[in-house]
Amino acid sequence: MLAGLAENPALPADLVDRLVAAPHRPFELACRPDLSGPQLDALIARDAHGVALSRHLPPQVRHRLAAHPDPSVRVALVISATPDERDLFERFTADPAPEVREQLAQCDHTPADLRARLAHDPAPGVRAALGQYWTAAPEPVRRVLLTDPEDGVRAAACATYFRRLPHPVPPADLVPALLADPLTRAGAAPHCDPDTTDLAGLAADPDPEVRRALATHPGLPAAIRDRLAADPRALVRLAVLARPDTPAAARAALHDSVTGPWEPPGEDVDEETAIEIEIDRFGAGAELRMLRLPWVTADPLPHLDSPHPVFRRAAAASTDLPAEARARLLADPDNEVALAAARSSSDPIDPVTAERLDRGHRPFKRMRWRPADAFPLPVQTLRRLAADPAPRMRLLALRDPDLPAALLERLAADPEERVRRAAASHPAHTPAAFRALLDDPSPSVHRAAAANPALPVEEMRARLDAAGL
Incomplete structure (x- = not known):
């Protein structure tokens, strides 16, 4: 319940003071936008990391925390930073803790010229993070990362999965070397030149990620496409299914092979590979739904x-x-x-x-x-749904701000916890209904009630009194 009060925007300043002084004060308190200087000082003394995550800090407090000796506090400052804090970003590019610079590499707010410096960072983890997160980096930066001496950095910069969209395309002149490197082969395969690449060799690569990536290449000859359509890995076959040039009959067979009954591999397949094939089949089913x-x-x-x-x-x-x-x-x-x-x-x-x-x-x-x-949905539908047999549909009734009192009372006592939790956030409760929700056995319900701005101040004060705060 205290966590709910801590995030309640209507909590008066004197009650905020009482929560700040609590020995086990809620984490949510540090993210309030209305904290005074003394309140922030008290919170920083006990949880500087939580305060640094707030996006409502005055600039002087953020600068003060930038010199905090705990790297996790400085990481939190990067997470909560805004694009106009160039001085903060510049300071952190030379931070002694690599985890701070790694967070900087991940941050989309980091100015481009400062972010580019991190391509030469001494910590491989920082450079790898840059390769994964800055997919729109200028070509000179991508070249540095794609030719990095560290395996992990090259693999991050030329992958089949990136943390941001769109996925980058490697420079054409680097693709042959990336194909020759097992760590970057899968990331480079969709971008190879079909006329100068050993496509048959890639189609037979022992790494299924390489074969899957190759199956997405728009310029594959039909013979290579059909070879990949018979691949033992379901995710490779799914990539062929998604191609526009796959014949309808082949597509139907591929769909059946991904969605039909599971057929275990033969006895000639070792146990580890058999497990991988089964996991791959499950993954293909999930990918099909998001294709x-x-x-x-x-x-x-x-x-x-x-x-x-x-x-x-x-x-x-x-x-x-x-x-x-x-x-x-x-x-x-x-x-x-x-x-x-x-x-x-x-x-x-x-x-x-x-x-x-x-x-x-x-x-x-x-x-x-x-x-x-x-x-x-219209109001009449929302009110009808208050009595729906499905709990997730009853939740919708609470979107009516003028829900009749009888329906609101019924939903506040619903047998489903998630319905009561949603009801606890409705603005139209009586003081008695609020007290019942604050006494609900579910922590999530009484927290939602405590966070409701419509909660009477007298009730907030009474609950802090009862907690000895």
Whole structure:
């Protein structure tokens, strides 16, 4: 509960003082935007790192923390820095702690000329971070990183995965050397010259990441493409499936091979490789759900009736669909296809469709976003959902700021913790309802109630009194 009070923007200054003096004061207190100088001094003495993470510090406090002896405090300052703090960034490029300079390499706010200096940093970890995070670095910087004497730096600068988009393209004259290096071969394979590269050798490379990367090359001869289509690794086959030049029959077979029943490899495959193949197969299923097919989106009509939802979803993402085609895709039995059609539409989505999209939303990765964020439901629908059997749909009712008291009271006592937690943030509770929520057995519920700006000040004071603060 104290953590909730600490982040409550309506907490009076005298109660902030009481929390600052608490022996186990909440971390959230350090990030308040209304802290006074004495309050900051007291917090810095006990948790300089937490204070340094705040984005609301006066400049003089940030400069003071820049000289703090604990490197983690200086790292936190980089994390919370704003683009206009050039003097801070410049100071940290020469910081004695490599972890501070590594954070600087990762930070998109670091001025380009200062960031470029880090390509010559003595710590390989700093240079590797630069290669992974600064994908838009000028070519001279990328060249330095791609030819770095340290293996880890070259591997980070020429990879199949980067921490930022778009992924960089290596200079053409460096590609042959990058292909010759096992650590950078996979990152360079999509950019090789088909006329001067041993494509058959790359297609037979023992590293499946190399074969997978090669399968994305737009200029592959059909024979190499078909060879990769028979690769034992599912992620390689998935890359072939996603190619625009893969024949329809081959694509169907590839889709079945990725989504169909699992067939263990033969006895001639050693146990370690068999495990890797099985993990790869699971990964391919996940990748299939997130696959992007820009060439389908650019020419959607031939794919409206594709038997593969991923292709219909890519078609539905087009903003140029005829009305009839969009209507078909909005009614698609695959919710992700219908959602893509809704998100690419310039027309309003009717409430019935919006509710269906939200009810059927099951993201592969955990996320806070849900379709109702993009397609708000009308008040009458929200109030009806207060009695919905599905807890995640009852949550939507709390988006009505004028929710009738009886419905709000019911949701505040909901058997599902997540519903009560959301209800605790509603602005329309009575003092008695707030007290009940503050006494809820779930820490997340009473924290949300304590953080609610509508919580009466008398109740805030009473809770601190009860805690002996």
